[in-house]
Amino acid sequence: MVLTDEQKSFISAVRAFCAKEAGTIEQRDALSDDRRAKDNVELTKKLAGMGWLGISLPEEYGGSGRGLVDELLFLEETERALLPIHGYSTAMTMGGYYLSFGTEEQKQQILPGIPRGMYGSIALSEPEAGSDLAASGCKAVRDGEHYVLNGQKTWISEAHLAEYMLVLVRTDSSGDKHRGLSMITVPTDLPGIEVRPINTMGAHIVNDVFFSDCRVPASGVVGGEGNAWSLLTQGLAVERLYIGAMSLGLAQRCFEDAISYLKQRQQFGRPIGSFQVLKHRAADMATELEAMRALLYDVAQMIDLGLVKDANRQASMVKLKATTLGRDIAIECMHMMGGAGYTRDFEMEFHLRTALAPPVYGGSSEIQRGIISKSLGL
Incomplete structure (x- = not known):
C-alpha cells in the first residue's frame, strides 16, 4: 500500500x-x-x-x-x-x-x-468459557427496567481503569446456548462490582471481575436481547486487526533494536552483524515484516473501500500471522543478542514477555486457524 x-x-x-x-x-x-x-x-x-x-x-x-x-x-x-x-x-x-x-x-x-x-473494557471470557464463549454463564435476570447481574468474568483488559464495560451475559438458559446471550453496558461505578488484578509475567492489563446482584439499566443492552452471538461473529474482526497492528509494531521494534546491537557489538575484530549467519537471519526477518505489513494494510484498505462485506477470514489471517511473527521475531532477536538480550539494559526481555501474550488473547492462534480452515470448506 x-x-x-x-x-x-x-x-x-x-x-x-x-x-x-x-x-x-x-x-x-x-x-x-x-x-x-x-x-x-x-x-x-x-x-x-x-x-x-x-x-x-x-x-x-x-x-x-x-x-x-x-x-x-x-x-x-x-x-x-x-x-x-x-x-x-x-x-x-x-x-x-x-x-x-x-x-x-x-x-x-x-x-x-x-x-x-x-477507558473502556469488553468482558467476554469466564473461568469455564474462554475459546468457547457460547458456554458463558454470567447471568443477567430482568427485573423491571433493570437486569441483575451475577457471575464472574476473567482476563478482562483495563477493567481496573474502565468507566464502562460491555459485558457478555446469559439472559436465557432455556434453549440453544448461542441464542441466550446478550451484550449489556455496565457503568463501573455501580454497586456490586469487584475488580481484582491478575498477576502475570507482563505488565498489569488483565483482571477478574465479579458481579454480585449488580443492577444495570435494561436500556444498556446492545443489539437486542439474545443477539450477542451475531454481534460477536461480526465485531471481533476489527479487534484482530488492532492486535495485528500492535504485534507488527512490537516486532518492528524488536528488529530495530537487534539491528542496532548487531552494528555496535564487536567480536573477532568486527561487528557481529557482518557475520553471514546473522546477516541472513536479519534478511529473513526484514522480509517477513514487509510481507506482514502488506497483508495488514491490504485488508484494512479493502475494508475502508467497502470491497469486503465479511472480513473475518482475512482478519483471522492477520491476527494469526502478526502475533506469531511478533513472538518469533522477539525470540530470534533475543538469541541474536546473546546474553545482552536477557538484560533490562536492552529491553529485549521485556519485548519478549510482551510478545508471548498476543497469540493467546483476542482469540488464540488455534481459534484463528479454525476460522480460516472453515472458510476453506474444511
Whole structure:
C-alpha cells in the first residue's frame, strides 16, 4: 500500500511525539511504573489533546472520521515506540460494537468519551468459557427496567481503569446456548462490582471481575436481547486487526533494536552483524515484516473501500500471522543478542514477555486457524 502525503505526515508527527515523550529507557520506565503498568492515563490524555484518539470514529462522535488504515498506522507506530497506552485499543474495540449495533442514545453515551481518553473494557471470557464463549454463564435476570447481574468474568483488559464495560451475559438458559446471550453496558461505578488484578509475567492489563446482584439499566443492552452471538461473529474482526497492528509494531521494534546491537557489538575484530549467519537471519526477518505489513494494510484498505462485506477470514489471517511473527521475531532477536538480550539494559526481555501474550488473547492462534480452515470448506 502506498501512503498518502497526509498519512506520511501523520506518522512523522506521531513518531516525533513518541521520541519526545518516550524516547529513552528512563522515560519508558517512568511512564509504565517500571514496566509494571501497560497504561499511563496522563499520556493517554496527552494523545487525546493532540486529536489522535478516535481516529476512525465519525466526527459527530468526536472522532476524526478517518479510515481503518489510519487507525492501524497509529497503533503500529505507538506500539513500536512502546507507549503504554494499551487501553486505547481496548476502548476502540468496545466502541466498535456501539458504532455498529448500538442505538443513537448508546452511541452518544459511549463514543464521545473515547477521543477524550476514556477507558473502556469488553468482558467476554469466564473461568469455564474462554475459546468457547457460547458456554458463558454470567447471568443477567430482568427485573423491571433493570437486569441483575451475577457471575464472574476473567482476563478482562483495563477493567481496573474502565468507566464502562460491555459485558457478555446469559439472559436465557432455556434453549440453544448461542441464542441466550446478550451484550449489556455496565457503568463501573455501580454497586456490586469487584475488580481484582491478575498477576502475570507482563505488565498489569488483565483482571477478574465479579458481579454480585449488580443492577444495570435494561436500556444498556446492545443489539437486542439474545443477539450477542451475531454481534460477536461480526465485531471481533476489527479487534484482530488492532492486535495485528500492535504485534507488527512490537516486532518492528524488536528488529530495530537487534539491528542496532548487531552494528555496535564487536567480536573477532568486527561487528557481529557482518557475520553471514546473522546477516541472513536479519534478511529473513526484514522480509517477513514487509510481507506482514502488506497483508495488514491490504485488508484494512479493502475494508475502508467497502470491497469486503465479511472480513473475518482475512482478519483471522492477520491476527494469526502478526502475533506469531511478533513472538518469533522477539525470540530470534533475543538469541541474536546473546546474553545482552536477557538484560533490562536492552529491553529485549521485556519485548519478549510482551510478545508471548498476543497469540493467546483476542482469540488464540488455534481459534484463528479454525476460522480460516472453515472458510476453506474444511
